[in-house]
Amino acid sequence: MVDATEGGSELRLRGPLGQEIAIRAGTVTVLLGANGTGKTSLLEIAAGLRDPEGIRVSYGEEPLWLERANGKRRINTAALRQYAYASQAPEEYIVSRTAGDELNEALKPYSLTDAERDEWIDRALAAVGWDASWRSRDPFRMSGGERRRLALACLLAPPARWLLVDEPTAGLDAAGQQRVGDALRKRRDEGAGILLVSHDTEWALPLADRLLLLSPDGRIRCCGRSDLLSHPEWWEEAGMEVPEWLRTITPLLRHGLPPDRVWNPADLAQEWARLLDGGGTGANGSGFGQSNSDRITMEEVPRSNPPAESADRPILRPRVDREESDAIVPLAAFDPRSVWLAYVLLSLSIFSRHSWSGVAMAAVVVLAATALGRMPLMRWRGLLTGFLLFSMTVSLVAGVGKGWTFDSEAFLVTLQSMVRTLLVMVLGLGLALAITPLRLRRALEQLFSFRGRMPAWAQKFVLTVTLMLRFIPMFLHEWERFSRHAIARGKESSMALRAVVRRLLATALPFLLALFRIGDQVAAALESRGVGRRRNPTLLRTQKWRKRDTALASSAMAAAALLWLWG
Amino acid sequence: MFGLPQDDDLLIKGLTVHSDPDDGSSPVRLEGVELRLARGEWLNLVGVNGSGKSTLARIVAGLSASGATGTIRRGFAGAMPSAYVMQQPDAQLFGETPREEMTFALEWMGVPAPEIPQRAERMLERADLLALADLPWKRLSGGQRQLAAVAAAAAGRSPLIVFDEATSMLDAAAGSKVMAIARELQAEGTAVVWVTQRLEELRPDSRVAAMAGGRLVFDGNGREFLYGADPLRETSPCAACGLRLPYLASLAVELHRLGRLAAPLPMTEEEWCSLRVREKAGAERG
Numbered sequence: 102m103v104d105a106t107e108g109g110s111e112l113r114l115r116g117p118l119g120q121e122i123a124i125r126a127g128t129v130t131v132l133l134g135a136n137g138t139g140k141t142s143l144l145e146i147a148a149g150l151r152d153p154e155g156i157r158v159s160y161g162e163e164p165l166w167l168e169r170a171n172g173k174r175r176i177n178t179a180a181l182r183q184y185a186y187a188s189q190a191p192e193e194y195i196v197s198r199t200a201g202d203e204l205n206e207a208l209k210p211y212s213l214t215d216a217e218r219d220e221w222i223d224r225a226l227a228a229v230g231w232d233a234s235w236r237s238r239d240p241f242r243m244s245g246g247e248r249r250r251l252a253l254a255c256l257l258a259p260p261a262r263w264l265l266v267d268e269p270t271a272g273l274d275a276a277g278q279q280r281v282g283d284a285l286r287k288r289r290d291e292g293a294g295i296l297l298v299s300h301d302t303e304w305a306l307p308l309a310d311r312l313l314l315l316s317p318d319g320r321i322r323c324c325g326r327s328d329l330l331s332h333p334e335w336w337e338e339a340g341m342e343v344p345e346w347l348r349t350i351t352p353l354l355r356h357g358l359p360p361d362r363v364w365n366p367a368d369l370a371q372e373w374a375r376l377l378d379g380g381g382t383g384a385n386g387s388g389f390g391q392s393n394s395d396r397i398t399m400e401e402v403p404r405s406n407p408p409a410e411s412a413d414r415p416i417l418r419p420r421v422d423r424e425e426s427d428a429i430v431p432l433a434a435f436d437p438r439s440v441w442l443a444y445v446l447l448s449l450s451i452f453s454r455h456s457w458s459g460v461a462m463a464a465v466v467v468l469a470a471t472a473l474g475r476m477p478l479m480r481w482r483g484l485l486t487g488f489l490l491f492s493m494t495v496s497l498v499a500g501v502g503k504g505w506t507f508d509s510e511a512f513l514v515t516l517q518s519m520v521r522t523l524l525v526m527v528l529g530l531g532l533a534l535a536i537t538p539l540r541l542r543r544a545l546e547q548l549f550s551f552r553g554r555m556p557a558w559a560q561k562f563v564l565t566v567t568l569m570l571r572f573i574p575m576f577l578h579e580w581e582r583f584s585r586h587a588i589a590r591g592k593e594s595s596m597a598l599r600a601v602v603r604r605l606l607a608t609a610l611p612f613l614l615a616l617f618r619i620g621d622q623v624a625a626a627l628e629s630r631g632v633g634r635r636r637n638p639t640l641l642r643t644q645k646w647r648k649r650d651t652a653l654a655s656s657a658m659a660a661a662a663l664l665w666l667w668g
Numbered sequence: 669m670f671g672l673p674q675d676d677d678l679l680i681k682g683l684t685v686h687s688d689p690d691d692g693s694s695p696v697r698l699e700g701v702e703l704r705l706a707r708g709e710w711l712n713l714v715g716v717n718g719s720g721k722s723t724l725a726r727i728v729a730g731l732s733a734s735g736a737t738g739t740i741r742r743g744f745a746g747a748m749p750s751a752y753v754m755q756q757p758d759a760q761l762f763g764e765t766p767r768e769e770m771t772f773a774l775e776w777m778g779v780p781a782p783e784i785p786q787r788a789e790r791m792l793e794r795a796d797l798l799a800l801a802d803l804p805w806k807r808l809s810g811g812q813r814q815l816a817a818v819a820a821a822a823a824g825r826s827p828l829i830v831f832d833e834a835t836s837m838l839d840a841a842a843g844s845k846v847m848a849i850a851r852e853l854q855a856e857g858t859a860v861v862w863v864t865q866r867l868e869e870l871r872p873d874s875r876v877a878a879m880a881g882g883r884l885v886f887d888g889n890g891r892e893f894l895y896g897a898d899p900l901r902e903t904s905p906c907a908a909c910g911l912r913l914p915y916l917a918s919l920a921v922e923l924h925r926l927g928r929l930a931a932p933l934p935m936t937e938e939e940w941c942s943l944r945v946r947e948k949a950g951a952e953r954g
Contacts, residue, residue, distance in 0.1 A: 136839040137809055245718045271836075272865070274716035275912035300839070303915040342840045345868060346915040349940045366915060370922030377928070537764035539772055568762065575758055619759050626760035628731050629752035629821065631776045 110161060112263055112294055114147060117155035120415030122313065122321060126262060126294040129285060131305045134315035135340040140298045141189070141267055143315065143417065147296065148186045148265050149176050150585040156417055160184065160263060181592040182210055184263035189271060191252035192245065194586050196610045200251050201236030207255040210592035225258035228284045246277060257284055264288060264295045270304050278304055302344045307364040314339040320414040327360035432474045437536045437544035439650035443657030444532050448525045450661035457513075460520055462667050466660050467524045476531035488526065492519035538567035564632070572619070579615045583608040678705040678728065678828070678859075681739040685723055685882075689735030697723045698736075699882045705861070707744040707827065710854050712870055712890070713863045715879035716910040722832055724879065725863045726752070729830040744859070750828040751821040755836050757813035758805075766792055766808075766816045767801040773823040787823075795819035795849065811842025818849055822858075829853060830861040835869070843869075867894070867906065867914050872935045880909035895933050899924055916940065 112124040124130045134140045145151045147158055149165045158165040160183035166174045185207070188194070197203035204222045213221065226235055229250045240248055249272075256264060264285070270278045278301075285295055285308060299305035306312075306326050314322040314329075316339045329335060333351065336343045350363065353373060362372040432440055447470070451463045471478055478485070496519060500512030536544075542563050549559045587607040593600050683701040688694035698720045705711055705728065715721040727733050730742055730749040754760055763769035770788035779787060792798045795815045805813055814834060822829055831850060835843035847869065854860045862869070870876055870890040878886035878893060886893060886905040894913065896904045899921045906913055913921075916934075923929035934940045 136811070136837075136842070246716075272717045274910035275907065276910065278912055304912075345937055349916055349937060350919075366918035367922045369919055370926055370928070373923065374926050374928055537768065539763050539768050571762060571764070622754055622756060622759035625726065625731050625752060626754065626817075626821075627762075629729060629749045630773055631748060631778075631824070 113159045114417055115157040116415055116417045118416060122415060124294055124296055127292050128310040129289050129295045129308050130311045130313060131309040132298045132313045132315060138315050138317050140315055144265055144267055144298050148589050149181060150589055176594045178593055183261060184265050185256050185259045185261040186265045186589040187256040188586055189268045192248035194611050195240045195248060196607055198239055200238045200240060203255055204258050207258045211260055221258050225254040228257050229254045253281060262293060264293055267298045270301050282308055303346060316340055319416045321417050322414045330354055330360045435653055436646050436650045437540050439653045440536055442654050444528055446657045446661045447528060450664040451521055451524050459667050460517060463524055463664055467527055471531055474531055481530050488523055533570055538570040542567035580612055583612045674706055676707060676744040678743040678745050679741040683738035685733060686735040696882050701884050705859060708857050708859050710860045710874055712874060712876045713861055714876060719879040720882040721863050721879045725830050725832045725861060728861055745828040750830060751826045752830045753818050753821045753834045755833045757817045760817045764804055765802050766797045769816050769820045773820040777824040791819045791823060811838045814838060814846060818846055822853055828859045832863045878905055878909045885909055891932060891935055
C-alpha cells in the first residue's frame with residue numbers, strides 16, 4: 102500500500118520577490134478572484150503545466166522544476182506524482198474506451214502492484230457512489246453527468262498527497278456538487294492537501310480551511326473564512342463583488358452572530374432566532390440585547406471604505422494569457438486586394454527560382470518584407486521549426502538511394518523545393534496576420550462579384566476559407582489546453598518516442614471532440630444570424646484603392662521582376 | 669396565468685426529440701414538451717445540464733433540430749431563425765473586431781449597404797463598445813466579447829432572442845450588463861428566452877419553466893419555483909429538478925420552519941432588506 106502521507110507536508114509557491122505562500126496538507130485552501138485574474142493560470146503553474154513565470158513551486162522537499170547544468174529547466178516527475186489534477190470540464194479529457202481503463206491510466210504513473218491498483222480504483226469508484234460494475238462502462242455512452250463523475254473518480258484514484266481542482270461544481274446538479282464536496286472533505290480528513298479554484302462561494306466557503314484572494318495585480322491575501330466574513334472590503338480589494346448572501350447576513354454578524362454558525366443555513370436560522378429572543382451570545386450578548394431588543398432589521402449594509410494599502414500581501418503574478426504581439430501590423434492599412442496581389446506576385450516569382458542563388462535572393466526579399474511589414478512571425482515559430490525539421494527529413498529520405506548510398510543532388514533538389522515552400526509560407530502567414538479574414542472575404546467577394554451579385558459557390562467557398570482562418574487561433578488554443586492536460590495526466594516529460602506518441606494520442610482525441618463541439622456552436626451561431634438562409638447578403642464596399650496600394654503593388658512587382666532577372 | 673392565448677403565440681405541442689434521429693427507440697432529449705410563448709414575453713428556462721433545456725432553447729430559436737417530432741408553430745417569431753446567444757463568446761464571433769462583427773451581422777441581415785456603418789455604430793454604442801470598436805478580441809475581456817456577441821445577435825431586431833446560459837462564464841458585473849441589454853430588448857417588444865442555471869437571476873414574479881430529464885416539469889413564477897406552494901410540506905420545484913437551493917433561500921425556509929418568517933418568503937436583496945423577522949414563534953406578522 103502506498104502511503105499517501107509520505108513526503109513533505111507543504112505545497113509552497115514562492116514569488117519572484119521571495120514572498121511565499123504555503124498550503125498545508127490536511128487542509129482545503131480555496132483560491133478566489135475575479136474573472137481573468139489568472140486563478141487557473143496559477144493552478145496550472147502549481148501543477149507545472151505552464152511556464153512558471155518566476156514562481157518557484159515545491160511539493161514538500163520536491164521542487165517542481167529541476168535546473169539542468171546547461172541552465173534549462175526540466176520538470177521533476179517525482180513532484181508531478183505528488184498531485185492529482187482536475188481542470189475545468191474534466192470530462193472533456195477522457196480518452197479511454199472503458200471507465201476501468203481511464204482509471205488505470207490515472208494510476209499508471211505510480212508504481213503499484215495489480216492488487217493495490219485494484220484497491221485504489223475500487224475506493225475511487227466507491228467515493229463517487231459507484232460499484233465495480235461501472236469499470237466496464239464506455240465513457241462515450243455515458244451521460245454528461247456520468248462522465249463528470251468518472252472524471253471525479255480519476256481525480257480521487259491516484260495515491261497523491263495533493264489535489265488541485267479547478268471549478269469542480271460548474272455545470273453540476275445539486276447532488277453532484279454535494280458528492281464532490283463530500284469526497285474532497287474525506288480526502289482532506291485523510292491528510293490530503295487540497296487547492297481549489299471556485300467562484301461558487303456558497304459551495305466552496307463551507308469547505309474551506311484557508312482562503313487565498315487573488316487580486317488583478319497579482320497580490321494574494323491569505324486569510325481564514327471567518328476573517329473574510331468580517332472584512333467585506335477584502336472582496337473589493339480583490340476586485341470582486343461581495344456575494345449577495347454575505348451582504349444580506351452582514352447586519353447579523355455585526356450584531357454578534359458567531360461566524361462559525363454561518364455555514365449551515367439551519368444553524369444560522371436557529372442562532373438568529375436565539376438572538377431575537379434575547380438569548381444572548383455570551384461576550385456579544387449584552388450589546389445586542391440592549392440596542393435592538395425588539396427585532397433585527399436587515400438594513401442596507403453601508404459600502405465599505407476603500408481598502409487599506411496592504412504591503413503584506415505577497416505578489417504571485419501569473420501572466421494572464423496574451424498573444425505575443427498586440428501591435429497592429431502596418432499592412433492592415435492597405436487595401437486587402439493590393440496586399441493579396443503583392444503576395445501572389447512574390448509567391449509566383451519565388452516558386453519559379455531554380456538556382457540556389459535565386460532562392461537566397463528570394464529569402465532576402467521575404468525577410469525584407471517581413472521586417473518592413475513588421476509581421477510578428479515569432480507567434481508561428483513552432484509551426485516554422487516543425488516545417489524546417491520536416492523539410493530536412495524529407496530531403497534526407499529523398500537523398501538515400503539504393504544500397505544506402507547518398508545522392509547529394511537529389512537531397513539538394515528536394516531541399517530547395519522545400520525551402521521555396523517555406524518562404525512562400527512565411528509570406529502567407531504574414532498575409533494572414535495583416536488582413537483579418539472578414540476583410541479578406543470582402544476583398545475576394547469584390548473580386549468575384551458581378552453587378553453586386555456573386556455566384557453561390559463562390560460565396561460558400563470564400564466564407565468557408567475565411568472562417569477557417571478566423572478559427573485557427575482558437576484551434577491552437579484548444580490544442581495547447583489538451584496537451585497541457587496530457588502532462589498532468591501522464592506525469593512524464595520524457596521525449597522517448599513511446600511517451601511522445603502516448604501524449605499525442607491523449608491530446609488528439611479530446612481535441613477532435615472539442616472541434617466537433619466548436620463546429621456545432623459555430624453552425625448554430627451562423628444559422629441564427631441568417632447565414633445560409635438568406636441567398637444574397639449585402640455586399641459592402643469598404644475598401645478603397647489608394648496611392649499607397651499602387652505603391653505596394655508596384656514594389657512587389659519590382660521585387661518579382663528582380664527575382665526573375667536573377668535567374 | 670401569464671395572459672390569454674393569442675393567435676400569434678409561439679406554440680410547441682407534443683415535442684419529442686430522440687438523440688438518434690433515425691432510431692425511434694434511442695434515448696430522448698425531449699419528451700412531450702408543451703410550451704406557449706407570447707409576443708414580448710420573458711421566459712426563464714432552467715434545469716441542470718442534460719435536462720434538455722438547451723435542446724428546447726435551440727428549437728424555440730428556430731434552429732434546425734434533427735430527430736424532432738411534434739408540432740411547432742413559430743407564430744410571432746416568424747419563419748427565420750431567431751437571434752441566439754451561447755455560453756462561449758468565441759465560437760460565435762466571426763469578425764476580428766467589434767465593428768467588423770456588427771458589419772458582418774448586418775450584411776447577412778440584408779441591410780442596405782449605405783445604412784450599415786451607421787447602424788453598426790448604434791449597436792456598438794448600445795453595448796458600450798464604441799471605445800473598443802476597432803480593437804482585436806484579445807484586447808477585450810470575456811464579458812466585453814460576450815456583449816459584442818449579444819449586440820451582433822440582436823442586430824436584426826428579431827421578435828425573439830434566446831440566451832443560452834449567456835452569463836455562465838461571466839462574473840457578476842459583466843453578467844448583469846448582458847442581462848440589462850436583454851431587458852432593454854424586451855422593453856422594446858422583443859420576446860426573451862433566458863436559459864440559466866444562475867438562480868439569483870430569477871425575479872419573484874417572472875415566468876420560470878423548469879426542465880428535468882427532457883420533460884417540462886414546472887411552469888410558474890420565480891417565487892413558486894424556489895419555495896413551492898408550501899415550503900414545509902412539499903419539495904421545492906427547484907430542488908425537485910436537481911438544482912441547489914441558494915443559501916439565502918435555504919435560510920428563508922429554515923426561518924419559516926421556526927415560525928419566524930411568514931410567506932411570501934423573500935427572494936431578492938431588496939426583499940431581504942425590508943424584511944422583519946418575528947421575535948417569537950407565533951407572534952403577529954411583522
